[in-house]
Amino acid sequence: AAKAAGRGKHYFYEPAMHSEATDRQHLENDLRVAMERDELSVSYQPIIRAAGEEVSGFEALVRWRHPIRGNISPAKFVPLAEECGMIGKVGEWVLRQALHEAAKWPDRVRVAVNLSPIQFNDPRIVEVVQKALEVTGVNPNRLELEITEGVFLADSDATEETFTRLKKLGVRLVLDDFGTGYSSLGYLRHAPFDKIKIDQSFVRGAASVKSRNAAIIRAIVTLADSLKMDTVAEGVETHDDLALIRELGVAQVQGFIFGRPTDGAGALKLAQAMSVEADGHQCIRQPRQ
Ligand code: C2E
Ligand code: MG
Ligand code: MG
Ligand code: MG
DSSP states (O other), X not given: OHHHHHHHHHHHHHHHHHHHHHHHHHHHHHHHHHTTTTOEEEEEEEEEESSSSOEEEEEEEEEEEETTTEEEOHHHHHHXXXXXXXXXXXXXXXXXXXXXHHXXXXXXOEEEEEOOHHHHTXXXXXXXXXXXXXXXXXXXXXXXXXXOGGGGGTOOHHHHHHHHHHHHHTOEEEEEEETSSOOOOGGGGTSOOSEEEEOHHHHTTTTSTTOSHHHHHHHHHHHHHHTTOEEEEEOOOSHHXXXXXXXXXXXXXXXXXXXXXXXXXXXXXXXXXXXXXXXXXXXOSSOOO
Protein backbone atom coordinates (compact mmCIF):
# COMPACT_ATOMS: atom_id res chain seq x y z
CA ALA A 1 0.00 0.00 0.00
CA ALA A 2 2.86 2.33 0.89
CA LYS A 3 4.49 1.67 -2.44
CA ALA A 4 1.30 2.41 -4.31
CA ALA A 5 0.80 5.62 -2.36
CA GLY A 6 4.40 6.59 -3.08
CA ARG A 7 3.93 5.99 -6.77
CA GLY A 8 0.69 7.88 -6.78
CA LYS A 9 2.35 10.79 -5.01
CA HIS A 10 5.19 10.79 -7.50
CA TYR A 11 2.80 10.77 -10.39
CA PHE A 12 0.95 13.85 -9.16
CA TYR A 13 3.91 15.62 -7.64
CA GLU A 14 5.86 16.57 -10.73
CA PRO A 15 3.10 18.26 -12.69
CA ALA A 16 2.18 20.19 -9.53
CA MET A 17 5.75 21.44 -9.12
CA HIS A 18 5.92 22.35 -12.74
CA SER A 19 2.73 24.34 -12.66
CA GLU A 20 3.82 26.10 -9.49
CA ALA A 21 6.97 27.35 -11.19
CA THR A 22 5.04 28.39 -14.28
CA ASP A 23 2.48 30.03 -12.08
CA ARG A 24 5.19 32.04 -10.40
CA GLN A 25 6.64 33.07 -13.72
CA HIS A 26 3.24 34.21 -14.94
CA LEU A 27 2.59 36.14 -11.79
CA GLU A 28 5.98 37.80 -12.05
CA ASN A 29 5.28 38.89 -15.62
CA ASP A 30 1.85 40.15 -14.60
CA LEU A 31 3.37 42.13 -11.75
CA ARG A 32 5.71 43.88 -14.16
CA VAL A 33 2.77 45.43 -15.97
CA ALA A 34 0.42 45.73 -13.01
CA MET A 35 1.47 49.27 -12.18
CA GLU A 36 0.96 50.64 -15.68
CA ARG A 37 -2.38 48.89 -15.82
CA ASP A 38 -3.53 50.51 -12.63
CA GLU A 39 -4.02 47.23 -10.82
CA LEU A 40 -2.14 48.26 -7.69
CA SER A 41 -3.73 50.38 -5.01
CA VAL A 42 -3.06 51.34 -1.43
CA SER A 43 -5.36 50.68 1.53
CA TYR A 44 -5.15 52.43 4.89
CA GLN A 45 -5.72 50.83 8.25
CA PRO A 46 -6.29 53.06 11.28
CA ILE A 47 -3.88 53.04 14.21
CA ILE A 48 -5.69 54.15 17.35
CA ARG A 49 -4.41 55.70 20.58
CA ALA A 50 -5.07 53.02 23.14
CA ALA A 51 -6.04 55.46 25.87
CA GLY A 52 -8.87 57.04 23.92
CA GLU A 53 -10.31 56.13 20.62
CA GLU A 54 -8.63 58.68 18.40
CA VAL A 55 -6.89 57.92 15.17
CA SER A 56 -3.18 58.46 15.57
CA GLY A 57 -2.36 57.42 12.03
CA PHE A 58 -2.86 54.93 9.26
CA GLU A 59 -0.72 52.12 7.91
CA ALA A 60 -0.50 52.06 4.13
CA LEU A 61 -0.90 48.54 2.76
CA VAL A 62 -0.41 47.75 -0.91
CA ARG A 63 -3.12 45.86 -2.79
CA TRP A 64 -3.08 44.08 -6.13
CA ARG A 65 -6.27 43.37 -7.99
CA HIS A 66 -5.29 40.88 -10.66
CA PRO A 67 -7.60 41.02 -13.72
CA ILE A 68 -8.18 37.26 -13.67
CA ARG A 69 -7.18 36.04 -10.23
CA GLY A 70 -8.72 38.84 -8.23
CA ASN A 71 -7.03 40.13 -5.09
CA ILE A 72 -3.59 38.75 -4.42
CA SER A 73 -2.20 39.15 -0.91
CA PRO A 74 0.89 41.34 -0.44
CA ALA A 75 2.24 38.49 1.67
CA LYS A 76 2.44 36.67 -1.66
CA PHE A 77 3.43 39.33 -4.17
CA VAL A 78 5.76 41.52 -2.09
CA PRO A 79 8.29 38.66 -1.79
CA LEU A 80 7.86 38.12 -5.53
CA ALA A 81 8.56 41.80 -6.19
CA GLU A 82 11.63 41.53 -3.97
CA GLU A 83 12.97 38.57 -5.91
CA CYS A 84 12.39 39.98 -9.37
CA GLY A 85 13.91 43.37 -8.57
CA MET A 86 10.67 45.32 -8.63
CA ILE A 87 10.25 46.16 -4.97
CA GLY A 88 12.04 49.49 -5.30
CA LYS A 89 9.65 50.69 -7.96
CA VAL A 90 6.53 49.34 -6.24
CA GLY A 91 7.69 50.63 -2.86
CA GLU A 92 8.36 54.13 -4.14
CA TRP A 93 4.95 54.22 -5.75
CA VAL A 94 3.27 53.14 -2.47
CA LEU A 95 5.25 55.76 -0.56
CA ARG A 96 4.14 58.55 -2.89
CA GLN A 97 0.53 57.41 -2.91
CA ALA A 98 0.49 57.23 0.86
CA LEU A 99 2.05 60.68 1.33
CA HIS A 100 -0.31 62.11 -1.25
CA GLU A 101 -3.25 60.86 0.83
CA ALA A 102 -1.69 61.94 4.12
CA ALA A 103 -1.40 65.46 2.76
CA LYS A 104 -5.23 65.63 2.90
CA TRP A 105 -5.49 64.50 6.53
CA PRO A 106 -5.32 66.68 9.64
CA ASP A 107 -1.70 67.47 10.51
CA ARG A 108 -1.60 65.33 13.61
CA VAL A 109 -2.51 62.16 11.72
CA ARG A 110 0.53 60.16 10.69
CA VAL A 111 1.06 57.71 7.88
CA ALA A 112 3.07 54.49 8.22
CA VAL A 113 4.67 52.95 5.15
CA ASN A 114 6.33 49.52 5.03
CA LEU A 115 9.85 49.33 3.66
CA SER A 116 11.16 45.99 2.51
CA PRO A 117 14.69 45.22 3.76
CA ILE A 118 15.80 45.25 0.13
CA GLN A 119 14.39 48.75 -0.31
CA PHE A 120 15.93 49.89 2.93
CA ASN A 121 19.35 48.63 1.98
CA ASP A 122 19.23 50.28 -1.43
CA PRO A 123 21.65 53.24 -1.32
CA ARG A 124 19.05 55.49 -2.98
CA ILE A 125 16.44 55.05 -0.27
CA VAL A 126 17.13 58.30 1.59
CA GLU A 127 16.81 60.35 -1.60
CA VAL A 128 13.65 58.47 -2.53
CA VAL A 129 12.05 59.32 0.82
CA GLN A 130 13.27 62.91 0.78
CA LYS A 131 11.97 63.48 -2.72
CA ALA A 132 8.56 61.95 -1.92
CA LEU A 133 8.25 64.25 1.10
CA GLU A 134 9.18 67.28 -0.99
CA VAL A 135 6.79 66.50 -3.80
CA THR A 136 3.84 65.93 -1.47
CA GLY A 137 4.73 68.62 1.07
CA VAL A 138 4.10 66.35 4.05
CA ASN A 139 5.96 67.17 7.27
CA PRO A 140 8.60 64.45 7.75
CA ASN A 141 7.55 63.86 11.36
CA ARG A 142 4.22 62.60 10.06
CA LEU A 143 5.89 59.79 8.14
CA GLU A 144 6.63 56.52 9.89
CA LEU A 145 8.73 53.96 8.08
CA GLU A 146 8.02 50.39 9.15
CA ILE A 147 11.05 48.18 8.97
CA THR A 148 11.41 44.56 10.02
CA GLU A 149 14.31 42.94 11.80
CA GLY A 150 15.31 41.55 8.42
CA VAL A 151 17.24 44.75 7.64
CA PHE A 152 19.86 43.72 10.18
CA LEU A 153 20.71 40.57 8.28
CA ALA A 154 22.76 42.70 5.92
CA ASP A 155 24.39 44.31 8.95
CA SER A 156 26.62 46.65 7.06
CA ASP A 157 27.90 50.13 7.80
CA ALA A 158 25.53 51.22 5.06
CA THR A 159 22.54 50.05 7.12
CA GLU A 160 23.67 52.13 10.07
CA GLU A 161 24.27 55.15 7.88
CA THR A 162 20.80 54.85 6.38
CA PHE A 163 19.29 54.92 9.86
CA THR A 164 21.21 58.05 10.72
CA ARG A 165 20.33 59.83 7.49
CA LEU A 166 16.64 58.94 7.73
CA LYS A 167 16.52 60.23 11.29
CA LYS A 168 18.16 63.44 10.08
CA LEU A 169 15.35 63.83 7.56
CA GLY A 170 13.01 63.88 10.56
CA VAL A 171 10.96 60.79 9.76
CA ARG A 172 9.99 58.27 12.43
CA LEU A 173 11.24 54.70 12.38
CA VAL A 174 9.14 51.77 13.48
CA LEU A 175 10.33 48.24 14.17
CA ASP A 176 7.60 46.05 12.62
CA ASP A 177 6.67 42.45 13.52
CA PHE A 178 8.75 42.71 16.67
CA GLY A 179 9.64 39.41 18.24
CA THR A 180 9.32 37.20 15.20
CA GLY A 181 12.45 37.74 13.17
CA TYR A 182 16.11 38.14 13.92
CA SER A 183 16.67 36.64 17.33
CA SER A 184 18.96 39.23 18.84
CA LEU A 185 18.21 42.39 20.78
CA GLY A 186 21.66 43.87 20.25
CA TYR A 187 20.56 46.10 17.41
CA LEU A 188 18.16 47.95 19.73
CA ARG A 189 21.21 49.58 21.30
CA HIS A 190 22.07 51.48 18.14
CA ALA A 191 19.11 51.61 15.82
CA PRO A 192 17.16 54.80 16.47
CA PHE A 193 13.63 53.39 16.47
CA ASP A 194 10.81 55.59 17.66
CA LYS A 195 8.31 52.80 18.02
CA ILE A 196 8.07 49.05 18.41
CA LYS A 197 5.21 47.22 16.75
CA ILE A 198 4.33 44.09 18.71
CA ASP A 199 3.66 41.27 16.27
CA GLN A 200 0.16 39.90 15.88
CA SER A 201 1.26 36.45 16.96
CA PHE A 202 1.71 37.77 20.52
CA VAL A 203 -1.39 39.90 20.40
CA ARG A 204 -4.09 37.60 19.12
CA GLY A 205 -5.63 35.62 21.94
CA ALA A 206 -3.36 37.29 24.50
CA ALA A 207 -6.30 37.61 26.88
CA SER A 208 -7.01 33.90 27.06
CA VAL A 209 -6.34 32.62 30.56
CA LYS A 210 -3.39 30.39 29.82
CA SER A 211 -1.70 32.75 27.42
CA ARG A 212 1.96 33.46 27.96
CA ASN A 213 1.65 36.19 25.39
CA ALA A 214 0.56 38.67 28.04
CA ALA A 215 3.87 38.19 29.86
CA ILE A 216 5.79 38.70 26.63
CA ILE A 217 3.84 41.85 25.75
CA ARG A 218 4.44 43.21 29.25
CA ALA A 219 8.17 42.63 28.82
CA ILE A 220 8.18 44.35 25.42
CA VAL A 221 6.38 47.38 26.86
CA THR A 222 8.90 47.60 29.71
CA LEU A 223 11.75 47.34 27.23
CA ALA A 224 10.26 49.99 24.94
CA ASP A 225 9.57 52.32 27.86
CA SER A 226 13.12 52.19 29.10
CA LEU A 227 14.42 52.79 25.59
CA LYS A 228 11.96 55.68 25.23
CA MET A 229 10.20 54.04 22.35
CA ASP A 230 6.48 54.04 21.65
CA THR A 231 4.51 50.82 21.35
CA VAL A 232 1.74 49.63 19.08
CA ALA A 233 -0.01 46.27 19.10
CA GLU A 234 -1.15 44.91 15.75
CA GLY A 235 -3.84 42.33 15.12
CA VAL A 236 -6.24 43.25 17.92
CA GLU A 237 -9.53 41.59 17.03
CA THR A 238 -11.46 41.08 20.26
CA HIS A 239 -12.63 43.25 23.14
CA ASP A 240 -10.85 40.99 25.60
CA ASP A 241 -7.54 41.41 23.83
CA LEU A 242 -8.10 45.15 23.57
CA ALA A 243 -8.78 45.41 27.30
CA LEU A 244 -5.62 43.49 28.05
CA ILE A 245 -3.52 45.53 25.62
CA ARG A 246 -4.69 48.70 27.38
CA GLU A 247 -4.03 47.21 30.80
CA LEU A 248 -0.49 46.28 29.76
CA GLY A 249 0.14 49.89 28.78
CA VAL A 250 0.61 49.51 25.04
CA ALA A 251 0.27 53.03 23.62
CA GLN A 252 -1.46 52.30 20.32
CA VAL A 253 -3.66 49.65 18.79
CA GLN A 254 -4.17 48.45 15.25
CA GLY A 255 -6.58 45.70 14.34
CA PHE A 256 -9.87 44.65 12.90
CA ILE A 257 -11.63 45.64 16.11
CA PHE A 258 -11.13 49.30 15.15
CA GLY A 259 -11.01 49.04 11.41
CA ARG A 260 -9.93 47.04 8.44
CA PRO A 261 -7.80 48.56 5.74
CA THR A 262 -9.92 50.97 3.70
CA ASP A 263 -9.44 53.10 0.57
CA GLY A 264 -8.18 56.68 0.53
CA ALA A 265 -11.67 58.19 0.72
CA GLY A 266 -12.57 56.03 3.71
CA ALA A 267 -9.35 56.90 5.48
CA LEU A 268 -9.90 60.62 4.91
CA LYS A 269 -13.35 60.46 6.50
CA LEU A 270 -12.03 58.52 9.47
CA ALA A 271 -9.06 60.88 9.86
CA GLN A 272 -11.36 63.88 9.99
CA ALA A 273 -13.90 62.26 12.28
CA MET A 274 -11.66 60.49 14.75
CA SER A 275 -8.62 62.62 15.32
CA VAL A 276 -7.97 64.88 18.25
CA GLU A 277 -7.88 68.65 17.91
CA ALA A 278 -4.68 70.45 18.89
CA ASP A 279 -6.24 71.54 22.20
CA GLY A 280 -6.74 67.92 23.13
CA HIS A 281 -10.52 67.83 22.77
CA GLN A 282 -11.99 65.10 20.68
CA CYS A 283 -14.14 66.33 17.88
CA ILE A 284 -17.52 64.95 16.99
CA ARG A 285 -17.39 61.51 15.56
CA GLN A 286 -19.33 62.35 12.43
CA PRO A 287 -17.18 63.23 9.45
CA ARG A 288 -17.21 66.93 8.68
CA GLN A 289 -18.64 67.72 5.28
P1 C2E B 1 2.43 44.09 8.20
O1 C2E B 1 3.26 45.26 7.81
O2 C2E B 1 2.73 43.45 9.50
O3 C2E B 1 0.93 44.60 8.12
C1 C2E B 1 -0.10 44.19 8.96
C2 C2E B 1 -0.96 43.13 8.31
O4 C2E B 1 -1.86 42.61 9.27
C3 C2E B 1 -1.84 43.64 7.16
O5 C2E B 1 -2.03 42.57 6.24
C4 C2E B 1 -3.15 43.92 7.89
O6 C2E B 1 -4.28 43.93 7.03
C5 C2E B 1 -3.20 42.75 8.84
N1 C2E B 1 -4.02 43.01 10.00
C6 C2E B 1 -4.16 44.15 10.71
N2 C2E B 1 -4.98 44.01 11.75
C7 C2E B 1 -5.41 42.73 11.73
C8 C2E B 1 -6.29 41.95 12.56
O7 C2E B 1 -6.87 42.42 13.53
N3 C2E B 1 -6.46 40.64 12.22
C9 C2E B 1 -5.83 40.09 11.14
N4 C2E B 1 -6.09 38.80 10.89
N5 C2E B 1 -5.00 40.78 10.34
C10 C2E B 1 -4.78 42.08 10.63
P2 C2E B 1 -1.76 42.75 4.68
O8 C2E B 1 -2.28 44.06 4.21
O9 C2E B 1 -2.27 41.51 4.02
O10 C2E B 1 -0.18 42.81 4.57
C11 C2E B 1 0.62 41.71 4.87
C12 C2E B 1 2.08 42.08 4.87
O11 C2E B 1 2.50 42.43 3.55
C13 C2E B 1 2.42 43.28 5.73
O12 C2E B 1 2.52 42.92 7.08
C14 C2E B 1 3.75 43.67 5.12
O13 C2E B 1 4.77 42.85 5.60
C15 C2E B 1 3.52 43.38 3.66
N6 C2E B 1 3.14 44.63 2.97
C16 C2E B 1 1.91 45.18 2.78
N7 C2E B 1 2.02 46.34 2.09
C17 C2E B 1 3.33 46.54 1.85
C18 C2E B 1 4.09 47.55 1.17
O14 C2E B 1 3.56 48.57 0.66
N8 C2E B 1 5.45 47.39 1.11
C19 C2E B 1 6.05 46.32 1.69
N9 C2E B 1 7.39 46.23 1.60
N10 C2E B 1 5.39 45.35 2.33
C20 C2E B 1 4.04 45.45 2.41
MG1 MG C 1 3.71 47.00 8.77
MG1 MG D 1 3.51 43.95 11.25
MG1 MG E 1 3.25 41.12 9.83
